Amino acid sequence: MKLIANLSLLFTERPLVERFAAAARAGFEGVEIQFPYDVPADVLRAAAGSLPIELINVRSARPDGVGIATDAGGRALFAEELDRTLRYAETLGVRKVNVLAWAPPPGQSESETEAALAGNVRLAAERLSPRGIAVVVECVNPVDAPGFWLRDVGTSLGFLDRLGDDRVRFQLDFYHMARTEPDLVGAIARAGPRIGHLQFADAPGRHEPGTGAIHFGSAFAALRAAGYNGAVSAEYRPVGRTEDGLGWMAEVPAWLGRDRA
Numbered sequence: 001m002k003l004i005a006n007l008s009l010l011f012t013e014r015p016l017v018e019r020f021a022a023a024a025r026a027g028f029e030g031v032e033i034q035f036p037y038d039v040p041a042d043v044l045r046a047a048a049g050s051l052p053i054e055l056i057n058v059r060s061a062r063p064d065g066v067g068i069a070t071d072a073g074g075r076a077l078f079a080e081e082l083d084r085t086l087r088y089a090e091t092l093g094v095r096k097v098n099v100l101a102w103a104p105p106p107g108q109s110e111s112e113t114e115a116a117l118a119g120n121v122r123l124a125a126e127r128l129s130p131r132g133i134a135v136v137v138e139c140v141n142p143v144d145a146p147g148f149w150l151r152d153v154g155t156s157l158g159f160l161d162r163l164g165d166d167r168v169r170f171q172l173d174f175y176h177m178a179r180t181e182p183d184l185v186g187a188i189a190r191a192g193p194r195i196g197h198l199q200f201a202d203a204p205g206r207h208e209p210g211t212g213a214i215h216f217g218s219a220f221a222a223l224r225a226a227g228y229n230g231a232v233s234a235e236y237r238p239v240g241r242t243e244d245g246l247g248w249m250a251e252v253p254a255w256l257g258r259d260r261a
Contacts, residue, residue, distance in 0.1 A: 001228070001256045003249075004030035004054050006199065006235035011242045017047040026246055030054050032233050037084065041091035053092045054231045055136075055197060058085045058124070060100035067102025070149050072116040082124055089133055095231075096134045096197055098171055099124050103147030113149055118163050125167040136196040138171035141179035144206075152180040153187045160194055169196020173235070174219050178203035184214065188222040195228045201236030208236050209248040216248075220255035232256070 005011070005028040011019040016039055023031050030052040036044055037059065044053075059081045061067050068078050085097055099121050104113040117137075125135045139156040140148040150156045156170055172195050174184065181187040188195075200219075202212030209216050223232075238245045253259040 001230065001232050002029040003252055004028055004032055004231045004233045006034070006233050007031050008034035009235055009237055013241060017043060020048045020051050024051050026243060027249060030231060032056065035059060036088055036092070041088045045092055048092070053094050054233070055096040055098060056085065056088060056092070056094050057098045057100055058082055061102045065103060066105050067100065067149065069099050069120045070101050070104040070113050070117050072108055072112045075116070075119065078120045079123065082127060086127055089128070090131065094133060096136055097124065097128055098136050098138060101137060101149040104149060114159065117149065117159070121163065121168055122165060125165055129167045134196055135168045136171040137168065138173060139176055141176045143179055153177060153190060157191065157194065170194045171197040171199070173199040174214055175201035175203050175206050175236070178214050185218055185222040188219065188226055192226045195226060197230060198223060198228060198232045199235040200232065206237050207239050208245045209251070211239060216251065216255055224257050
């Protein structure tokens with residue numbers, strides 16, 4: 001596993017193009033960006049230098065808050081956003097793309113929502129997989145995001161089971177899981193080999209590790225036991241200046257099993 005930084009939440013004291021160098025200086029081995037589309041892709045690629053960009057998201061919601069991927073009448077809009085994502089992903093050398101399942105339109109049935117999301121996720125896999133880019137979906141807890149359709153581990157894994165497409169994996173986030181799952185370690189084990197990406201923040205609060213109640217040693221041990229060996233992304237809201245809250249990074253070798261002979 002390698003440690004990366006989410007540049008949409010970390011190092012926000014400076015412009016996005018300057019966050020790559022700050023992340024590298026701090027010791028991160030890569031980055032992810034939630035929505036990079038306000039800056040030209042070639043500008044971001046130049047700013048990143050040799051620092052890998054692991055993941056970006058497809059633009060997630062319309063101005064009214066309805067999820068682009070969950071709207072049964074929005075397939076054309078999703079395809080348009082996916083084209084934009086693909087152009088950025090290829091320029092940035094991105095390894096993974098996240099399709100977010102924000103709230104469906106009012107009155108839309110559960111079956112219509114699932115069919116819309118499944119069709120859009122399959123379209124993403126068809127377009128991205130031949131280019132070596134993985135597709136992931138994630139759950140977001142209903143406290144922070146009321147109406148988010150993939151709202152816990154059970155609904156997310158159930159969706160993936162019914163989807164039946166091995167090109168699509170589960171993006172797991174310790175913070176969101178800690179808000180919905182009574183047993184975080186057990187939930188990680190349930191997700192097991194379907195985990196395709198990992199993000200973390202402490203809970204409650206969504207701040208840096210050590211500010212909440214998550215036992216990160218146990219959570220990462222469960223992640224290693226599940227066989228995950230990809231990027232793990234610090235996706236939290238710093239309590240203060242980002243660099244002033246990075247003391248937790250001293251624990252990373254133990255969390256990732258790097259301190260073992």
